[in-house]
Amino acid sequence: MTSVSLSTSAANALRADAVVVAVAKGPKGLVLAPGAETVDEAFDGRLAALLTTLGATGAEGEAVKLPAPAGFKSPLVLAVGLGEAAEADQYAAEALRRAAGTAARTLQGSKKAAFALPLADAAAVEAVTLGALLGAYVFTACRSEADLANAKAPLGEVALVGGKRGDKAAKAAVERGTVLGEEMNRTRDLVNLPPNDLFPKSFADLVTTVGKEHGLKVEVLDEKALTKGGFGGILGVGTGSARPPRLVRIGYTHPKARQSLAFVGKGITYDSGGISLKPAGHNETMKCDMAGAAAVFAAVVSAARLGLQVNVTGWLALAENMPSGTATRPGDVLRMYGGKTVEVLNTDAEGRLVLADAIVRAGEEKPDAIVDVATLTGAMMMALGARTFAVMANQDAFRDTVYAAATAAGEQAWPMPLLADLRKGMDTPTADIANMGERMGGGLVAGLFLKEFVAEGISWAHLDIAGPAYNEGSASGYTPKGGTGSAVRTLVQLAEQAAEGAL
Template sequence: MSALTLSTSSATAQRADVVVIGVAKGAKGPVVALGGESVDKAYGGKLAATLDALGAAGSEGETTKLPAPDGGLKAPVVLAVGLGEAPGKAESYDLETLRRAAGTAARALSGTKKAAFALPVEDAAAVAAVTEGALLGSYSFTTYRSDSDAKGGKRSAKDKGASAPLAEIVLVGAKPRDKAHKAAAERAEVLAAEVARARDLINTPSNDLTPIAFADHVREAAKQHSLNIEVMDEAALAKGGYGGILGVGQGSDNPPRLVRIGHTHPKAKKTIALVGKGITYDSGGISLKPAGHNETMKCDMSGAAAVFAAVVSAARLGLRVNVTGWLALAENMPSGSATRPGDVLSMYSGKTVEVLNTDAEGRLVLADALTRACEESPDAIVDVATLTGAMVLALGNRTFGVLSNDDAFRTTVHELAEEAGEASWPMPMPTHLRKGMESPVADIANIGERPGGGLVAGLFLKEFVDEDVVWAHLDIAGPAFNEAGPFGYTPKGGTGSGVRTLVRLAERTAAGDIG
């Protein structure tokens, strides 16, 4: 991850490769944002006019590079990044706007050694937003990139640099001796590092990230950060009666795992449980996915990655709350031993499920993990999963759905997601949809009506949550894996969706604001 420094020196005094400033859309053209005043002065007060002449408008996502004026700056290049509409005189820039602008700039500077960010940082919240955006935007996944081209020759330095993240970030205007500024930046560093952890896992191909390999990653992190850990292998799952996890994983040569990882604090007054869907590869099983739908199914463990990263974040931040993560890990494959449509599974809860579609497997592994999590009587449970294509159809690729057995908690989780900068939307669970999951041979079927499929999945999960436990379900199927081009601080591929929301939930719970 990029190195971070806070600096009170002016933007013009920064010894860097590039100075980043913000530019907004004004009534009469682009306007240089707060933080870029000294740079504008170096251009003789004509920076906005110069940008206008170059076609820059200050729109969000827009970047414009220009050479620094002779003798005006110690950096040779200025990068102007668009902030969108300029706020009113008594207003400040929206925090998410700052995150996205910083991320956009960081992506544009891939391969650069050192960049000074002179974006608006009026308070600690803005310091956190710019730091977070810049660090998240500088992410790159290069584990599987070779130094050699297809013909065996070495790639050029230019080619190598293009894939390298921004090495060093200086945050201009942030005060290293200000406790609030320093704490905000340090929190952002932890958060960005853990989102990167989740992204790395999501981007890792399934031949290297099996359930066992995933569990090994968790073991390493647990040792490093003094976390409690328990890993249940296939023998322990069979002995415990975890029919959902075993049923999904039985068609694969890579056996399933249920991992419990926990952060505890001696002064904690509340406990939250996080449950993540960890299908390390989803072929659909016997209900095989059609061609064109398999290529990105390494991402079907994004929920477990988010939960894992959130628990580690809670530990690194020293949050005064107990956070337990449950990772339901399995590989869903077709074989002679795979669960067949029409089979009945006996779940950990004691309920039986008729499996009518083996591609509705995520809810089966989550059901066992939810039941197990309830046994520890947490104050709240949140599960995270790339669960349904129906949610993508409903909300698109950048917004996740929030369902809950408690309307107030659903609203809270939605608001926390918005605070964290993650787009979400509260969704209902109409009781009449439960009828579609009635089975003639078992307690419930794993699918129901196609319309409202994301809501049906939520109703299924609700069956495995104790009535006296507050629970929410995040369906991150849309934003978990970005197949389009990168934008803001969001890269192509794994995004780490859900991590920041879960951490915000843990922080607010630790502060006594929830529960």
């Protein structure tokens, strides 16, 4: 596992496999970013000119290597691009995260690297720490020892150079960035695991194990407990699989907490669509349909590791959606937890069914707010693309709070409305509500369905992370191919705001 530390040494004095500097696109060509001064001096002030000769422009995602000059304890200099040069050299946290991630990916196979990047304040230190840890991520759980022996290992250690001795703010920034990075990478591992390894019981067992490590209270409802409790949504989705469903509650409490949060995650460990089977070409990545539950799990663990003065409960609604002779059929009516009945018109609209049960149960504990996270609808991917998640809520003010938290955390999100006129499409003479409505605006329809299960007086938001939770394209910046860890940062940001009583 990659580690990050602070160093007061100069870049040229630290023994490492490489020294990383940052460059940017200035109005008259490539410019060096703060942190590169010592390295530039060693090149007699010609570093920018040499990099330009090698084709460097400072563009985001760019990585250019050159041999280190005489006197360096590192053999290699790596220049990574930040994009457009910032005014007064005040680079945005996201630019630093992406540059650090690019460097860590490029240096795969190295044992240690000295990062001489712009570290103007604690926020910059945290950004570089997080970017490096996320960029160094490699999924190895399913590879043989022989294969791994011939592969490059992740970058082993990152030293952030040029720090000040006794800088408590920088130390705290490294610690927070490390927690977020490790927990986002835990989420990525879960999303990337194949469904024959990760299913409701094995997921629940993992949560129990990790919960004990961090002093968290974990409760697991198996199929018998779910039946006794009347969790018709979770049971209805999971009934077609040989692997029965689970509802997992993981709780973190702090004696000085002023507010409480409930996070609810969709945990469909594999989604075939059920009887409403997905068409060919749409099944291969459906192991990622539990990304919401993984994000919730990681966020609660993060809150515990950071010691936040807040009470946070995570609810993981876990099921495998499969077709079989026992599967729920289109036309079946499910009696949900709390008594509401739902006519199932499409068994591939299953995420909202498991979430609804969990939202009702979470509301019984009367938290100040509920936030659910789900890879819920392809419609939202059509609306916002593959990098941005949607934010919906039962109150405009709370929707704005969650959107602002996502922005502050560095995640791409967009506020979406819950239009009342779309609700009528879910009316049915057979039950209280149908699980499908109008096709147009389907992502909003799903949000309106979930809103029906939120207890009165509780602020609620819904994050549809169907797009950014899984990257089917090439790796870039700190984002790998596969699971990304989407929404973890936003949930932790909300928990930190709740710790300040600011929700």
